[in-house]
Amino acid sequence: MPAAGMAKRALEGIRIVELGPYVALPLTGRILASLGAEVIKVETNKVLDEMAFIPAWSKGAGQPDYQRHKKRITLDVRTDEGKDLLLRLLAVSDVFMTNFRRNILSRWGVDFPEVRAARPDIVIMWQTGLGGNGPYYTYKSFGILVQHMSGVSLMSGSPGSPPVAVNTSYSDYHTGVFQPTAIIAALMRRGMHGKTATMESSIFRSGAVTAGPAILDYQLNNRLPERRDNRDSSAAPHGVYRCQGDDRYCAISVEGDEQWAAFCHVLGNPAWTQELRFSTAFARLNNQDELDRMVGEWTIQLTSKKVMDTLQQAGVPASIVSQGQDLHDSEHLKARDFYRETNYYVAERGTHASQWDEGPSLSWSMPFNMSKTPVEFGNYSNIGEDNSYVFGDLLGLSPTEIARLSEREVIY
Amino acid sequence: MPSPIPYGDNLIAPYRVLDLTDYKGVFCTKIMADYGADVVRIEPPLGDPGRSKGPFPNDEPGVESSTYFLFYNTNKRSITLNLETDLGQTIFKRLATKADVVVESLAIGYLKSLGLDYESLSGSNPGLVMASISPFGQTGPWKDLKSSDLIAMAASGYMQITGEPDQPPVRQGNEQSHFPGAQYAAVAIMAALYHRDMLSGEGQYIDVSQQEALITFYTDAHPALAWMQMEQNVTRVGTNSTLVIPLGAYPCQDGWISAGVITPREWDSLAQWIYEVTGNDEILNEKYKGGNQERAPHMDVITALFLEFSARFTADELFHQGQKRNLVFLPVNDVSDLLHDTQLDASHLWTELNHDQTGVLKYPLGIFDSEDFAPAQSAAPSLGQDNQSIYEGELGLTAQEMAGLRSARVI
Helix, strand or coil: CCCCCCCCCCCCCCEEEEECCCCHHHHHHHHHHHCCCEEEEEEECCECCHHHHCCCCCCCCCCHHHHCCCEEEECCCCCHHHHHHHHHHHHCCCEEEECCCHHHHHHHCCCHHHHHHHCCCCEEEEEECCCCCCCCCCCCCCHHHHHHHCCCHHHCCCCCCCCCCCCCCHHHHHHHHHHHHHHHHHHHHHHHHCCCCEEEEEHHHHHHCCCCHHHHHHHHHCCCCCCCCCCCCCCCCEEEEECCCCCCEEEEECCHHHHHHHHHHHCCCCHHHHCHHHCCHHHHHHCHHHHHHHHHHHHCCCCHHHHHHHHHHCCCCEEECCCHHHHHHCHHHHHCCCEEEEEEECCCCCCCHHHCCEEEEEEECCCEEECCCCCCCCCCCCCCCCHHHHHHHHCCCCHHHHHHHHHCCCCC | CCCCCCCCCCCCCCCEEEEECCCCCHHHHHHHHHCCCEEEEEECCCCCHHHHCCCCHHHCCCCCCCHHHHHHCCCEEEEECCCCCHHHHHHHHHHHHCCCEEEECCCCCHHHHCCCCHHHHHCCCCCCEEEEEECCCCCCCCCCCCCCHHHHHHHHCCHHHCCCCCCCCCCCCCCHHHCHHHHHHHHHHHHHHHHHHHHHCCCEEEEEEHHHHHHHCCHHHCHHHHHHHHCCCCCCCCCCCCCCCCEEEEEECCEEEEEECCCHHHHHHHHHHHHHHHCCHHHHCHHHCCCHHHHHHHHHHHHHHHHHHHCCCCHHHHHHHHHHCCCEEEECCCHHHHHHCHHHHHCCCEEEEEECCCEEEEEECCCEECCCCCCCCCCCCCCCCCHHHHHHHHCCCCHHHHHHHHHCCCC
């Protein structure tokens, strides 16, 4: 054990092998890397991750969000020599995480029994879409659609409206951020309890665990949750209100009589705010349509920023509905050093990553700070950029051997 | 090697966690408790505000029966303590001396005003890990702003991309802002405990921003990046994607089906199926074949053909037959569907917990499925149920002292 205060990375000394594409698994790898683990991502130029071509207008500019600070190697694990090298790498690693199906891993010779034979105490995180046990095991899914499957979309919007989904791979993020907790816990358990773990996560279950009190309400009262749009069961006004400018809105939530009084004061206590129909929280809830109309008549005269600032100064919860430019230019996020500049590589189908052009992009740092082991933003490697470190320094292959395996498209 | 710790069937060691969270952090301590940590919820003598939040059984409010409290506090213990009294603060400091973790989501500076911030507590317990989860983080010009579930969704930009085009932004329901910040906090706390117990022996302070956590949960919409590279603000597109066609939720005979087609092969399979069902050979037109870039200009035609097809099936038929044809068709579930889903059952999502106010209910605790550990098995605590074991058993207070604390309304 190093002397106190020596290790400046929370997960110093942990080596993790990541095998698999998309969002959830790579996000887990990036989080663990930012905490100081050495994360080695295994890819091949022969089958590129579809995420390398997103966003469509700047292919690959989004990859730093998921792949930063990793050691990226190319290895075709479908070949015999590739499989052997992966097992050699796993033999000197602490964690194996993958989102390939067991039958595919088995075909390649890197299913969990083979992995355990190479490294008996390795921690295994197997990420699935719908769950490794059960009737849908072979079914395919996407994170963006699992919002619908896990119950969230029918709890959003208003009664009778179509299911409401966020236009992103929403459910993947739940899984991506659940997994690091369990991996770190399993490493501690291995260290202190002497027992390793194999665990399976699923994007479906990750969404379903957030279904929340509605699950209990249904069992107790046999009813489905009310779809409230932006409204609340006990507070009003509570919603988004149109402001000056193109597509600009401000969210306002007034909770309790004190905030209502402060809200009225900001508006200059116009006569309508003193009417009986808005005098209590109960009355405001019962007259919400009218209340929202009156509030909207005030907000439309102002910018969303002005509405937010004046209400917040009076202690009333309010926020602009942030747009991309607001986030990009935010003085608050700048003060916290949240968005940072990064390089990226412009992916081109049918070409080798080493030929891709480099360009400037933007990525976020972790949404938390740690006082003694600062999270690391790290660098952004291109696919295969760390081959000589991993195959040479770590596994002891000679440059000639690496060249031979590259020629044979094993390290490729 | 550290001495063996009584793990039992748990994933996380029974670390003592003092829980001072509200909606911003209550799910963080829940994850830790469900997987083995000894989480003690510190409640004001009249109870955590979460206890007064519905729904309730038969809509009859009761301090022990809020489904909100029951859901978010599984496997925790409860003590009452008034932190606004001198004695309450002294007792909290004694508890913190022996704790592994403190998690709080109070207003910025509030604990400092009570002399209970990290600087004060870590003096007598250098191994303490303390995490604060706040709407905008502990620093920066927005740090003191007031928030709520709705405000968090708006400030992060989530709402900007949720809802129909030309309609106001919509928040995700079910108070989804509970989750991202809390999940990241759990990661950071476990990392800090790893650093303390496996490497350095020292604790530390963690600052989690709910706004930043929410931003990372919709990263692939790239709002800030789109502004940087194109000076465009991404906005709402409705339930169905405009980039991938078809992708979204579509009406069918008995409700909704969600479907997504990405690869050329998936398109061929879908087009063939639609043709078989509708007899309309327009869907086989060469110009729709290939990737999304080929289909994107024809969104309206393709969507209309798809709707003509989906209306002839139930959701269940589309789900299973679609998957057999190698297509990503998934049901649009409500919570009753989740409770009856055979897959969730088979992959051990549910744990049955008994609570005297509700009887046995199924809780979704199984984030991870493993033969090596399982979620813990206790329902949420009643108010102050652990006062005696912690105050008398651990701090050594006498029955007389306890009575004094009660009459002074400290506990």
